[in-house]
Amino acid sequence: MRAPALRLLGLVWHLSALLRTAQTYKLHHKQESFIRQLSAYEIITPVRLNDFGESFPHRLHYRRRRRSTDAEVSGSRAHYRFEAFGQAFHLNLTADSGFIAPSYTVLHLGEEEKHGDDADLRHCFFRGHVNDRREHHAVFSLCTGLIGSFTTHSGQFFLEPLLSADGEEYEEEHNKPHLLYRHESHDPQPCSASDRPAHHISLHGNRTLEEEVMSIQETMRPDDGSHSRRKRFLSYPRFVELMVTADVKMVRHHGLNLEHYILTIMSVVAAIYRDPSVGNLINIMIVKLIVIHNEQEGPNINFYATATLHNFCMWQQSHNVLDDSHPGHHDTALLITREDICRAKDKCDTLGLAELGTMCDPFRSCSISEENGLSASFTIAHELGHVFNMPHDDSPKCREAGIKHQYHVMAPTLNYDTSPWSWSRCSRKYITEFLDTGYGECLLDEPLVRMYNLPSQLPGQLYNANRQCELMFGPGSQVCPFMKQCKRLWCTSAEGDHKGCRTQHMPLADGTECGYGMYCRHGMCVNKEMDMKPVHGEWGPWGPYSVCSRTCGGGTRSTTRDCNKPEPRNGGRFCVGRRMKFRSCNTDPCPRGQRDFREEQCAQFDGKHFNINGLPPSVRWVPKYSGIVMKDRCKLFCRVVGSTSYYQLRDRVVDGTPCGPDTYDICVQGLCRQAGCDHVLNSKARNDKCGVCGGDNSSCKTLGWTFNNGTIR
16 A cells, blocks of 8 residues: 555655745744645745736736835736746736725724724736636735635635734735645535525525425515516626625634735635626625624624524614615625534534525525635625525426536535536526516616726735635645645645645635646636636527427417627626517417316325425315415415415416416516417407407497386385
8 A cells, every 4th residue: 555655755745845934934823833734835936927928027016905106007917927836827817806896885893993004905806817728717816915716627726925923924025925725625514404494595505395395485575666677588787786794703813904805705706606607797796894893793693503694684784775776785795704603503514504585685685604715705606696596506496497416606515526616507597587587676786986997816826725725724734735736625734744635625716826837717727828808798599499388378489599609708798688588379278178277287286295294195286366466476376275275386387377367467487477368478459348359349239228216015
């Protein structure tokens, strides 16, 4: 067996590397402790290049957090080169501050006096590619060094400046040492159900079919009419106005670098939602950052995730302005905490929690995420996905839609096969349906002020791989020397790699070097010289029409088109415009005596009791009409025969189903659409006074006579 020899060799290498690092640099105790936990890391000095590949003058290498002429000179593009792990990395970056709203503000609660300077961080953030590979993404901040993440075929890398013994970064702008390490994560934990009502789910959450049925019932959303009604099935730009809150433990851990660190994480989240696989034009906009310095000023945060989510959701209401056009309004709220949140006592494998399908609900649109390093960006993107009504990638809903398991952002657990930068077909389906059916109306208001191009420096350029391990597993953790890849960050414990390596199955941060002229981008090691010019998406051709949804009584056929000619690349815009069209079919009346179409759909569940207490195995279902609010008429509510109990058995009825017993309007993709008595979509045909559809009242006549008052005996 060669494993013991390899482990001993790794230990010797690790100790010698640490000794060399300690001799060369006087490290801050936290970073030194973090490095001890890394199985593999390197101390590197990134070289800033111009567009021609020539080294920059030393004084212009790094942007500063405060406004300065140096910061302005560095421009909207940035290139870096460095070598590590036997590879060359080349970062090709473009400024991008689009995720910070023009009205972005920072509010400090419980702070006795202002800490530090007023910092303008908009110019810090960049995003781009690695080693000329489009699929290898990088997201970084360039302020006071490179901090961020990049992905290559070897996995996810993280890059961050090296700290001196007093906790400050090295001042030599032209020769600033950085810590580069790979991403690592814990072994995947089994999914677990939240103790909250069933529509509260976590990153590690599983639900029974009964809970699925019950959760659908509770997705009643208020319609405040604050937006004019938009045409459906069109792709509109969406702007998610987000309030981010950092708790006391975040303040204690990150200190004065907290805002910069959070914005770096959120730049990754924004990049994930710009991936074309989400199927929509989603802009994540940070409108407010609240930093809690005193626990008394914030919500009650404890280990119990469900209670913390509830407390935060109640608390955030007092910091929101209900007027959607107000600069201080937020569409959803996010709490980032370093509390080890748990789904139950001694079951603390939960990374986040959110309510399903609550976007635009000012009272319930909330999520919480546990911060354990730069990989928290993937947890945040996941929880926001739940707020957008996306189920887990292995959910029965995905299987019902005939979609094969694809483990992406909404994977229930994180493992080697997870692709955290892209979205599954199931996620795309559910977020599109959520928006098309009108539940994202609050996201339509575009910021009135010019959006800034946030310097989206890749996280891996700011936080090297070893620092990423420290952020994830604590001081002393280092990159595992034998698991050098962008796809997964493997880290040692603080004692060294002889204790083995761990991973949370997250890629290294975009921008982390993985070879000569190469860096990690979306889990792959790519060439830095890739052309970063954005490519905006264009619609492809319309596809063939589907089969008719009904055989009689007025069905519909639909056709769709994809944003793939070309597909958006390098941060280019997703297509805007109509993505789905419908036409009527089989409009002839159904034969007399045929069962009502909605009744047929309820009857399909006869004999299915979903483990609901009190329902017999022979249960029969019939349509439920009365008591259903107007906006829910196109959901399949069915009543138990012989009982007043009713349940929502499907998110929507089959297209062509009448919206109710007293209207000709029909349901199409979960929305009630106008139809005439001729069963044609968008028709205005109505029965005349003779009861003839589209008639002219000539087929009948009015008979009249006079009654004489008589005496009733």
